[in-house]
Amino acid sequence: MTDVVVPPIAGSPAGARRRRSWYRRNRIALAPWLFLAPALIMFAIYVVAPIFQSIWISFYEWDGLGEAEWVGLRNYEDLLYDDRFYTSLKNNVIWLVLYMAAVPAGLAVALFLNQTVAGIRVYKSLFFFPFVISQVVVGLIFAWFYNPNFGIVGQVWEFFGARPPSILGDERYVTYGIIFAGLWPQIAYCMILYLTGLNNVSPDQVEAGRLDGARGWRMLWHVILPQLRPATFIAVVVTVIGALRSFDLIAIMTQGGPYGSSNVLAYYMYEVALSEYGFRYGYGSAIATVLFTIMLVYISYFLWRMWRDEREGR
Amino acid sequence: MFPAPIQKASPSAQLTYKLALPIALFVWLLPLLAIFMTSIRPAADINAGNVFGWPSQFQLIENYVTVFTTSDAAVYLWNSLRITVPTVIVSVALACLAGYGLAIYRGFRWALPLFFLFVAGNFVPFQILMIPVRDLSVRTDLYDTITGLVLFHAAFQTGFCTLFMRNFIKALPYELIESARIEGVGEFKIFWYLVLPLVRPAIAALAVLIFTFVWNDFFWATVLIQSDEYLPITVGVRSLNGQFVNQWQLVSAASLLAALPPVLMFFAMQKHFIAGLTLGATKG
Structure with missing residues (x-):
């Protein structure tokens, strides 16, 4: 060296x-x-x-084996007329918005568990379980739950005398079904961030708030949440990144189907680049670049916050 | 403490809370319980439509043995271990060195830009790396090898590990290092004999976290591995899903086997695991 x-x-x-x-x-x-x-x-x-x-x-047309051909911006022009690209982009937006539900839900679970009763430690770690499990397993479990013939959703529907919907086979529901599965581990993640945050909430300020007559929601909003800001920041960051990285669940549950309706950019890129019908490295790279650009917004914001803290901190 | 301690509430509220806890946990873990119950059912139950009821017979051992005897599950699990353990060792070792370099040298002007490089790289979408990394692996004959996958994982995880290590070392008392320098102790000796023993908790936290991340990886294994003999369990479970068509008891058993090592790891090293994951959630 x-x-x-x-x-x-x-x-x-x-x-x-x-x-x-x-x-x-x-x-x-x-x-x-x-x-x-x-x-x-x-x-x-x-x-x-x-x-x-x-x-x-992304400025080339290349199948990964032969000669790469310079095409300039043509891959990006093609994206503009690609319906599957728009579907994926739209689904990414849906993912981003709905995945955010994990943050308040995680806070709710954390508040529920932030007590000192016998065995609470075990409860906390059991609630955290879904995050430790591979998304592949989560995807398999939920795909099976959603199966209209023998899944739990089907049984509930039949119990009420209705014909069960095929959640993963219906273009209208499929993305929501996958996001719901993804929320399960993500809520667990946000919960653990908030539990640690709640542990560090200053007892003096809570007492002072109580003396001022703040209780329940008002206390949460005016006294607790401001102190939980670092936890909220991390929870939002990891949730955004989780939403944009969603790949495993889609690969396991639907492979982007039916008819590409549950695709997201991460999976669409993989599908295009390593397609069975020949690799399209250039076009795949163009999709990846778009995804990267979206992510860059969040990365820059995160770095800016870190930079500010560094300057103030030391 | 917020919310107010339940002990201060009325006895009926306390009772409600104590009842609500196990019920909430049951609902929360229902998906896991369901696959566990399925994994110990006989095939006849599933064919008869008894998927969520009480099993007619308990076949815990039979089903799990069947998974191992009729599929490559053992090979997949072994591969996962062969991928995960070296990755943990390499990425944590590199991060200890890099974290020291970034945290200790106050006059080192590149420290912050390089630190941000590691942090930013840690957040990029995998797809932007996919084609060049796959291409590089093919050109260097590392495609479809465990070494190739380990090298990539180790490099990528170094980003997160360095972020963690640098912050941890930065929080150590600086006077300690300074006085050692004045004594004339060499830089590497300071690192090895003074700093390394102090960062043991950080090493433990990183080891369990990276173990879990890499064990659960699916994307990179599908991109960089092709042969069945090198597949890790995450990808293996998917192909078992195709192999055991409609034999849900076997698919469930295999899924649980895939999930078990990180779960055990989490339970054994819970404190470290959470410390690693919640880094930054309390300060900053």
Whole structure:
């Protein structure tokens, strides 16, 4: 690793000794680079460079094997006339909006569990369970629940004498059905963030609020929520990212169907790029670039907040 | 404390709360209970339409043994382990080094920009990385190998781990490091003998978190692995779902097997797990 950073002084007389002393003199300036080098190299190869490569590929038409052909902005023009792209984009918006329900729901569960009764610790960790489980398993469970022939939804409908709907087979319901499944682990995640936040709420302020006659909703809104702001911020960030990253559930439950109606950008990109009918790397990269641009808005906001905190903090 | 302690409420409210707790938990975990019950049913129950009722017979051992004897579940589980454990070791080790580099050197002007690079990279959508990473793996003969998948996972998870480690090390008392420097202790020695023992809790937290993240990965395994013999359990469960058509008792058993290791990990290391996950939720 040393050779990567230290300029070669080999060839000069007493090179080894001078090199050592040169290192000694510049140790404090060099050391952070040495510590960072392995992580930076790995991260540059597998994360940073691929982002730019993807954007670059989006200007080409390429099947991954043959020669790539420069097409300029044509992939993006094609997106403008692609109904499946619009369906996916629309579904991403639905995901973003409805997934946000996990934040207040997680807060509600956290408030419900924030007591000190016997066994509450076990309750808290059992409520957290859905988050630890793979989304593949969550998807399988819910796909089975929604099955109109022998799923629980079908049985409930039949109990009321109605013909059960096929949630995952109906273009009108399918996205909502998948989002509902996704909310289950996401609520658990938000709950644990809020439970930790509630743990750190200052008891003095709560007491002061009580003396001022604040109770219930007013207390929650004016005293508790302002103190939970960091928890809310993280909960919103992870929920937005979770919504935009939704892939596993769709791959397991519907593969984007029926007729592409439950597609989202993340899955549509995968479908296009690694399609059975030939790879379309260029077009897939264009979709990925759009998704990345949307995510960049949130990433920038997050970094801006962090930067502000860093400046104030230390 | 908010809400007000239930002990201060009326006895009837206290009773209601104590009754509501198990009922809420039951409803919340109903999906899991349902697949557990299914996984111990005989096939006859499912064919007869008894999917959610009481099983006519308990076949816990038979069903789980059948999963192992009639499918590659054991291979998938072993692969998951072979992918997850090296990833945890590599990404946490890299993050310890990088976190130290970013947190300790006050005159290092690149610290904040590089830190933000790791944070931002951690949030990008996987799809923007997919084609170049797959292409790189194909060109370096790492496509369809466990090593290839481990290298990618380790690199990607380094982002989150570095974010975590840097903040943790930054919170250590700086005077400790300064006095060691004045004593003339080398930088790597300070890292190894002074800082590393102090960050043990952070290492534990990261290890359980990354284990869970990587174990549950589905996307990258489908992108970078093709052969059945290298598939992890998440992708394996999906192909078992196709293999055991309508044998819901076996699909359920396999799903639970896939879910079990992270659940056990969570229970064993609960405190660390939550500490890792809620990083930043209390301050900042």
